[in-house]
Amino acid sequence: MAVRFDEKKNLFTLQTLDSTYQMKVDDHGVLLHTYYGAPADETDFSYLIGPEDRGFSGQPGDEKKDRTYSMDYYPLEYPVQGNGDFRVKALKAGFEGEVPALDLRFVSYELEKGKYSLPGLPALFEAEAGEVETLKITLKDRLEEIYVTLFYGVFEKKNVITRAASIENRSGKNVTLKRALSLGLDFMEGDMDLIHFYGKHAGERQFERRNLPHGITEISSSRGTSSHHHNPFVILCDKDTTEDFGNAYGVSFIYSGGFKIQMEKDQVDGIRLVCGLDDEEFLWKLAPGETFVTPEAALSYSEKGLTALSDQFQKAYHANLIRSPWKDKKRPTLVNNWEATYFGFDAEKLLKIAGEAADLGLDMLVLDDGWFGKRNDDRTSLGDWFVNEEKLKGGLKKLVDNVNSLGMKFGIWFEPEMISPESELYKKHPDWAVHIEGREPGQVRNQLVLDLSRREVIEYVYESVASILRQANIEYVKWDMNRPFTDIGSSELDADRQGEIMHRHTLAVYELQGRLLKEFPYLLLENCSSGGARFDPGMLYFSPQIWCSDDTDAIERLAIQESTALMYPLSVIGAHVSDCPNHTVGRVTPFKTRGIIAMAGTFGYELDVTKIPEEDRDMIASQVETYKKYCPLIQSGDYYRIASYQNNHYFDCYEIVSKDKKEAIFVFVQVIAQPNMHSI
Numbered sequence: 001m002a003v004r005f006d007e008k009k010n011l012f013t014l015q016t017l018d019s020t021y022q023m024k025v026d027d028h029g030v031l032l033h034t035y036y037g038a039p040a041d042e043t044d045f046s047y048l049i050g051p052e053d054r055g056f057s058g059q060p061g062d063e064k065k066d067r068t069y070s071m072d073y074y075p076l077e078y079p080v081q082g083n084g085d086f087r088v089k090a091l092k093a094g095f096e097g098e099v100p101a102l103d104l105r106f107v108s109y110e111l112e113k114g115k116y117s118l119p120g121l122p123a124l125f126e127a128e129a130g131e132v133e134t135l136k137i138t139l140k141d142r143l144e145e146i147y148v149t150l151f152y153g154v155f156e157k158k159n160v161i162t163r164a165a166s167i168e169n170r171s172g173k174n175v176t177l178k179r180a181l182s183l184g185l186d187f188m189e190g191d192m193d194l195i196h197f198y199g200k201h202a203g204e205r206q207f208e209r210r211n212l213p214h215g216i217t218e219i220s221s222s223r224g225t226s227s228h229h230h231n232p233f234v235i236l237c238d239k240d241t242t243e244d245f246g247n248a249y250g251v252s253f254i255y256s257g258g259f260k261i262q263m264e265k266d267q268v269d270g271i272r273l274v275c276g277l278d279d280e281e282f283l284w285k286l287a288p289g290e291t292f293v294t295p296e297a298a299l300s301y302s303e304k305g306l307t308a309l310s311d312q313f314q315k316a317y318h319a320n321l322i323r324s325p326w327k328d329k330k331r332p333t334l335v336n337n338w339e340a341t342y343f344g345f346d347a348e349k350l351l352k353i354a355g356e357a358a359d360l361g362l363d364m365l366v367l368d369d370g371w372f373g374k375r376n377d378d379r380t381s382l383g384d385w386f387v388n389e390e391k392l393k394g395g396l397k398k399l400v401d402n403v404n405s406l407g408m409k410f411g412i413w414f415e416p417e418m419i420s421p422e423s424e425l426y427k428k429h430p431d432w433a434v435h436i437e438g439r440e441p442g443q444v445r446n447q448l449v450l451d452l453s454r455r456e457v458i459e460y461v462y463e464s465v466a467s468i469l470r471q472a473n474i475e476y477v478k479w480d481m482n483r484p485f486t487d488i489g490s491s492e493l494d495a496d497r498q499g500e501i502m503h504r505h506t507l508a509v510y511e512l513q514g515r516l517l518k519e520f521p522y523l524l525l526e527n528c529s530s531g532g533a534r535f536d537p538g539m540l541y542f543s544p545q546i547w548c549s550d551d552t553d554a555i556e557r558l559a560i561q562e563s564t565a566l567m568y569p570l571s572v573i574g575a576h577v578s579d580c581p582n583h584t585v586g587r588v589t590p591f592k593t594r595g596i597i598a599m600a601g602t603f604g605y606e607l608d609v610t611k612i613p614e615e616d617r618d619m620i621a622s623q624v625e626t627y628k629k630y631c632p633l634i635q636s637g638d639y640y641r642i643a644s645y646q647n648n649h650y651f652d653c654y655e656i657v658s659k660d661k662k663e664a665i666f667v668f669v670q671v672i673a674q675p676n677m678h679s680i
Helices: 305-320 347-359 396-405 424-428 455-471 495-519 554-564 591-598 614-636
Strands: 003-006 011-016 019-025 031-037 091-095 104-113 132-141 146-155 160-169 175-187 192-198 206-211 215-221 233-238 248-254 259-265 271-277 284-286 291-293 296-302 334-336 364-367 409-414 476-479 524-527 545-547 604-606 638-643 651-657 664-670
Touching: 003 104, 011 132, 011 146, 011 160, 019 296, 031 175, 031 296, 091 160, 160 175, 160 305, 175 248, 175 296, 206 554, 233 259, 233 271, 233 305, 248 259, 248 271, 248 305, 284 291, 284 495, 296 305, 305 638, 334 347, 347 364, 347 396, 364 476, 396 409, 396 455, 409 455, 455 495, 495 524, 554 591, 554 651, 591 614, 591 664, 614 664
Parallel strands: 334 364, 334 604, 364 409, 409 476, 476 524, 524 545
Antiparallel strands: 003 011, 011 019, 019 031, 091 175, 104 132, 132 146, 146 160, 160 291, 160 296, 175 271, 175 284, 192 206, 192 233, 215 259, 233 248, 248 296, 259 271, 638 651, 651 664
16 A cells, blocks of 8 residues: 555555655644655654754643644644744635634544545546555644645655645634645755756746755745746755755646745754745635635655656656647647748748648648737737638638648647737727726736636637637647736625635636637647746646747757756657747757757747758758657657756757667757867
8 A cells, every 4th residue: 555544653654666755643633744755664753853942932822831842843744824833834824804823633534546636726647547545634723613634646656746735614704815835845854955947038947956045945936827937846855966866856836827835944954845826916715615725736756866856757747647639649740830920921821831841741830829800910909819811811711721731730829818908809898807996007018818717708718719719620729828917906806805816817727728628629739828937737737738938049948948858758848940040049050950959849840941941941851750750759758868058068968768778869969069179
């Protein structure tokens, strides 16, 4: 069994092949976290706590004699506000109008075969019968009828443990949630490095490693998406951990909205990590009888360094998170018209690109922004999802049929969550935009966010997208989202529910994409958010690939794609060959190099194949043939980082090896040449 409970010791032990996770219910009913790390037996590790009378570390209300017993330094499984613990918390909740205060104690537990589910939220699932066990632990406030259930999914062979929580109000009074995170993880001692992935638009997921200092370190996004700026994934590791050696703990949040991961090194050199929903603008009203469920987080541990940790996440996400029937299929090689034409296209131009691409062996034409409403620039028409027949004479179906007749599939771009102030939709429904009454909303990219906390807006968005897909043989959708949240307000929600807007928006996006895939089950959906602002596990539950970054420069992509592959499978990384000089950074890179780098993911072209130099165009057919030949290996092989251009600033090297070790791809990219180089 992967989960065991020792009734005599009140000890929970969760085992995977290469890790052990342990909790203990102490004599006061407090759930302590006692161990997570290398495989161990069912020894009670609470002996490591070492109780002491620490200055000004107070006792809970029911313990007034033992001054060595304090929540201020004990390792807790789910830390809360109000019980004398001054470190970062997972939960802040209390009655409406009161200061949050809870004191959770153990009530009961349940063991189940299979994986728990989280209604309305993405989560890892059981792909093979018997591969998961679920543990549910119920805690209750010492005084009030407020219950918290902690969920644990133990994927024994995958070396992954998932975490989530639900908060149930049985009190008969309104409860306010000011923070509701998914997990807490306490290490009783540790001198650890933090690895995280910062960035910006067109420069996402930059690797950074530094020693964790005393105090609070935070990795977060309050933008309404997981963001370009931080990815919801961190690694804590020993200072001497390398690719192939040392302890490494990975924490990944399976969510596509704002998030918060806080790490605190405390007064006794313990380390606490909490992870979950961003709470900067969060305030959730929990009425009597209601339950709030947090998104899921995934934990994985390796004592064999970063490569093994990456492999564990990649395998679990490929097998147990991505549901698309495209997961193990060869992806279509495509040409996207965005950097080829921007808004300046018509049906004739698109068919010329498609015809040339078909002759070169490509599989699909993707029509990007500019096909709808009066959309000739980025100032207008978002929300007006009807075909611009001045550009596409004869309509969308005629264009799609003509593309199909060339032997090419057809895909299309949407940005369904947005509205342009210059649009027919805004004229009819200005209240459908997220805004604060009495304030003129700011704009990003000349657009506002639709208020998806409103049911009628959700239905409008769904029908807008679905009605287009019903018109023609559209086999691929690129779902974009190009604006962070500002001026956060809804004319529909009550005043005491305004803090629910952003989480409700993310839940609505999940609902919309789930419904779309139910109606169009074989659709290849690719998520995008102005490049990589939603490159997160939550999106993988709906789309088997995500556009990695709007920076398509091959050399820039070496760093972005390497960091991305520290957790995500190569098969999900949207990567294309783009024009030169590159439209983002102006660099000129050989066409051959651009092709090789774009093969470390999905593969396609972001350029006008009718205009590029003949020498470059002549390479496309062989590049496409090479990718199609090795696509199964790229999608399913084991990925090894050998040398990092991010670190050495001269060259990059990686290898992809088949499961049976009979086939491998070895890629070496020389970025900068040096005189008199040492021969390796």
